[in-house]
Amino acid sequence: MIRMETLVNAHTTPLLAALAAQFPRSPAAARLKAAVLFHGVRWDDCLGPAGEWAFPSHMPYQAQPGDTLYKGQSRFYIPQIAQLDDDTHFRIRVKRESPFVIRQGDGPRSFVLAEGDAAVCSLTFEPKHAWAEALSADGTPMRATGLVQHGDMLVANVAPGCEYFVVPKAGVAQRTENLSCQFCLYGVPDQRMDALGQKLFEARVPERTLDRVSEACGHPETHARHLYLVGGSMLDMAAEGERYVQIARRLAEAGLADRYYIACGSGAIERRHMLELKDAGVRGACFNLEVWDPKQFERVCPGKARTVGRDRWLQSLEEAVDVFGRGNVMSAFVGGAELDGEGAMTSAEEAHESNVACGEHLIPRGIVPVYSIFWKLTGKERGVEPLYSLENFLRLNESHAAMRAAYSAKTNPDFFCRRCAYMEMEPDYD
Ligand code: SF4
Structure with missing residues (x-):
């Protein structure tokens, strides 16, 4: 061997x-x-x-x-x-x-x-674990309950449809516009919503959906330590907060907050909902800004920019540090998204400087930015990664690792570790 x-x-x-x-x-x-x-x-x-x-x-x-x-x-x-x-x-x-x-x-x-x-x-x-082959009490395959696994992290997505794909157009009845993040495929409202009972613009998740996902998370053979709650974004920030509180309370009732480090991977939410999540046993938060540069954020993530706004998003991350504590707040970014598509930055150097500025802003405030390498999954050129991506990714990781060390802000392995970071590298450096 x-x-x-x-x-x-x-x-x-x-x-x-x-x-x-x-x-x-x-x-x-x-x-x-x-x-x-x-x-x-x-x-x-x-x-x-x-x-x-x-x-x-x-x-x-x-x-x-x-x-x-x-x-x-x-x-x-x-x-x-x-x-x-x-x-x-x-x-x-x-x-x-x-x-x-x-x-x-x-x-x-x-x-x-x-x-x-x-x-x-x-x-x-990574082997298939027994839970993924099991059935819930009502006969639903556990892998159809909204649960997937990345290494030792369970990811529960019980409301996958993202409202940014279908934003009602002001003053035009029956018309919507697509304000989704440019790189995103996984939030498209599709048949997954039917199986989970999700309705767009409704915060509540059906109880039977929560029963099933709780049962799947409670399977004795998940071999997981972290449970990460995600979902499509809602246009109403307060409604999105309420949805995650409902989910977290149900998981806590099932005893899962004792078994897993539960983190909320919603969009930016209000402080009152963070406090309710914490009461329900949630220990960390990860509100993904995706792109640091303000102009590029508006271009790449028009839904987030228009419905929440960059300043409010950053405020929400700082509030999360107050609520959950340092070491328990992250924000994910797609390294290189600012260099892709019409209106993109034209130099890899400019993108690098912007992403270094991201670390300089967030890391001292107790927020760890985590970068995944940009995979070109949409458009005619999908599968053809821009040439600069690999060097930029390593350069960026070296810079941010040095900053995390300088500010004693290394990734918290209870939240995010080498066994679950399969597209990101921060735990590999820390
Ligand atoms: S917020 Fe952006 S990345 Fe998240 S599901 Fe919606 S479109 Fe996709």
Whole structure:
């Protein structure tokens, strides 16, 4: 078996060697993770059978010309998350031009990551846990209760439809406009809402939906430590706060606040609702601003900008530090979104300076910004990541890690750790 030391001690493969020379302040595993997040892995036939026992990708993989069909099928699930020996986790995406490939190793659940033909390290995949195959008391598959898992984090999304996709147009009956965040696919109001009983512009979640998701979270074999509450945004900030309070109270009744570190991943909400969430056992908050630069925030996140506004969003994050305490507040950003699309910044340097300014503003205030690498998932160029993304991502992570260390504001592993950060790298640096 190829051990992790292979990765730590050898920087002989061309891409990883170049990154080691350029980013010496980054841990070797973080450089590798960033590189594989950016480049993905080439198709290999081992991914089909592994998709049977591993935690599956969000969407089935569509076999491309030249791929071997799996059991005669052209659409099937592949693993979602790779796990290295040192607990580094990263999300898997198949990209045909990648220098990386994952191949079968010596054992049935043992695999090798290679750059070109040179082995880099051994890995396995995050397995499917028993809860994902179980049924709730009323016969609903637990994986259809709004619950997914990222490493050791359960993510409960019982109201996935985001109202920013269908904002009523002022003065025009029956007409809506799309003010969703430019990079977003997962908030589209669709059939998931029917199964969960979600109605747009209604805060309350059906009790039976909460019963089912509570039951799924309570399954003895989740192997999770964190429970993160998310959902589509609402146009009414107060209504969104009420929705999360309802959810948190139901989870607390089921005893889940004792078992998990529960965090609220809503949009910006009012202080009174944060206090009610805290009373219900919620311990952390993560209100995602997505893009730091004010002009780019308005362009990339028009719904957030118009319905809440950047200043109110930042105020809400500071209030969250008052309520939940330092170490318990984060805000997620999409590194590189400010460089994509019409009206984007035109220089990677400008984007870097903006994201450094983000850290300089938030970190001393007890708010940890967490960046995911920008994946181009929408538009004609989807799947083709802008070239600057990888270097920018590592450069940004080095800058923010230094700031977190200087302000004693490292990521709180109760909230966010190496086993759940599969698109972000802050815990890998801290
Ligand atoms: S707020 Fe933005 S990122 Fe979140 S679900 Fe809505 S459109 Fe998507």
